[in-house]
Amino acid sequence: MTAPTIRSALPADEHAWRRLWRGYCDFYGASVSDTVSNRTWTRILDPDSAIMCIVAEVDGQVYGFANCVVHENTWETQAVCYLEDLFVEPSARGHGMGRALIEWLRNSMRAEGWARLYWMTHGNNQARRLYDEFSLADGFVRYVVKQA
Ligand SMILES: CC(C)(COP(=O)(O)OP(=O)(O)OC[C@H]1O[C@@H](n2cnc3c(N)ncnc32)[C@H](O)[C@@H]1OP(=O)(O)O)[C@@H](O)C(=O)NCCC(=O)NCCS
Structure with a gap:
């Protein structure tokens, strides 16, 4: 497989984004409503929203x-x-x-002047092998208080 192109999501990526989003939600065993998914996709395309999305594409297909x-x-x-x-x-x-997606964000951090790029993951996620290439986990632990 050739090296991926990383770029901002475009309206034409909606089908691919929704397919990947379903896969991601399934990975976490999460059931996300259409209302939320639709809103997230709309926010991604809205230049005034704080939400953004980048995609990895090879030979015209988003993976x-x-x-x-x-x-x-x-x-x-x-x-x-x-x-x-x-x-x-x-x-x-x-x-x-x-790796290419995270590298793109690290380059954007420098270009955009963001102070930091950060993320969280489950302690057992095997992707930590990849993450450790960028930075070692800092030991903070997440607490979540739910509305109901
Ligand atoms: C995490 C994820 C995005 C990595 O995507 P990917 O394109 O396979 O990652 P890369 O090919 O850039 O992998 C880079 C390195 O990390 C390792 N790695 C990445 N994800 C891994 C995993 N799930 N298990 C084992 N090793 C993994 C690879 O061995 C690779 O090392 P190498 O290049 O020395 O062989 C992908 O595994 C995924 O979608 N996982 C399910 C969802 C998930 O866990 N998301 C992150 C939530 S925080």
């Missing part, structure tokens, strides 16, 4: 994505980028797409 939120924070004057969802379809794994 992976990264959904991110660029947001303010209290520790720096610059914005920071939260990599919220990273997914490469199973048949295309191991060809460097995950």
